Amino acid sequence: MPTSQLHGVSSPKCEVTALVVDDDTVSQMIHHKLLNILGIENDVVVNGKQAVDIHLSGKKFDLILMDRDMPVMNGIEATKKLRDMGIRSTIAGVSSHSSSKEKQEFFEAGLDVYHEKPLSVAKLLSVVSKIKHKA
Amino acid sequence: MPRFHGQSNHTPMDVVNQLRKQYADYLASLFHEGVLDDQFTQLQKLQDESNPDFTVEVASLFFVDSDKLIDNMAAALERSPVDFKQVDADVHQLKGSSSSIGATRVKNLCITFRSFCEAQSYEGCLICLQQVKNECALLKDKLQNLFSMEQQIVGAGGSVPLMD
Numbered sequence: 001m002p003t004s005q006l007h008g009v010s011s012p013k014c015e016v017t018a019l020v021v022d023d024d025t026v027s028q029m030i031h032h033k034l035l036n037i038l039g040i041e042n043d044v045v046v047n048g049k050q051a052v053d054i055h056l057s058g059k060k061f062d063l064i065l066m067d068r069d070m071p072v073m074n075g076i077e078a079t080k081k082l083r084d085m086g087i088r089s090t091i092a093g094v095s096s097h098s099s100s101k102e103k104q105e106f107f108e109a110g111l112d113v114y115h116e117k118p119l120s121v122a123k124l125l126s127v128v129s130k131i132k133h134k135a
Numbered sequence: 136m137p138r139f140h141g142q143s144n145h146t147p148m149d150v151v152n153q154l155r156k157q158y159a160d161y162l163a164s165l166f167h168e169g170v171l172d173d174q175f176t177q178l179q180k181l182q183d184e185s186n187p188d189f190t191v192e193v194a195s196l197f198f199v200d201s202d203k204l205i206d207n208m209a210a211a212l213e214r215s216p217v218d219f220k221q222v223d224a225d226v227h228q229l230k231g232s233s234s235s236i237g238a239t240r241v242k243n244l245c246i247t248f249r250s251f252c253e254a255q256s257y258e259g260c261l262i263c264l265q266q267v268k269n270e271c272a273l274l275k276d277k278l279q280n281l282f283s284m285e286q287q288i289v290g291a292g293g294s295v296p297l298m299d
């Protein structure tokens with residue numbers, strides 16, 4: 001194969017990255033798997049504080065799947081903190097059924113989109129389609 | 136295991152088909168009884184060659200979590216005064232993970248349980264706790280049957296049929 005055809009061949013792996021923030025091990029496993037299936041490299045952390053810390057360490061992600069109810073620091077506080085830090089990643093709030101007041105509070109913290117658990121491939125695809133800023 | 140009367144020359148395909156039909160019937164009955172819902176099918180669809188035990192692993196995780204949560208709830212209900220907010224938080228957690236694996240009846244019990252927590256009804260909570268315990272035990276049992284039937288199908292060279 002001529003070398004000119006080898007240059008510029010990009011990696012077949014999708015280049016979107018994601019962070020799963022959830023304290024529930026079942027959700028972690030499912031969201032991690034869903035993202036893998038879509039070819040999205042992803043890290044998993046267990047609460048809002050870890051989500052903030054991983055950004056403080058210099059890592060950035062195109063997409064953050066943020067659970068709302070977590071110990072230490074919940075999804076609303078973490079979202080606010082990340083936005084204050086200037087993080088412009090697409091943040092998708094994910095939660096069990098919550099009241100419209102709770103949803104509004106979550107959106108006001110800085111969400112781009114919200115989905116009720118459980119996440120499905122379809123819901124995740126719709127979230128991925130909303131990714132605007134590359135990290 | 137089915138017993139075949141009369142004929143003694145069943146082909147491997149007959150065995151696989153028989154196993155697949157039994158599996159499909161059993162799975163359908165679980166859906167019909169409301170034990171499982173479509174979310175369970177979604178999980179099965181996530182299973183692939185890179186993760187051939189995905190569904191079993193997720194289910195195992197669920198039972199580890201639910202056992203812990205149920206123990207927490209029982210302990211909280213034994214304390215005086217009862218911290219209903221803590222119990223509610225644990226029930227909310229269980230509701231989330233049960234809905235993630237498609238365990239409809241457990242999830243629905245959690246919804247009822249939460250309203251008793253909100254009402255701070257000790258008796259209501261105790262009754263719900265017992266029902267949740269029973270339902271989780273039942274689910275574990277049924278899933279174990281299902282997974283062992285899956286193993287038989289795969290062992291006989293067949294593929295596992297999913298719910299439409």
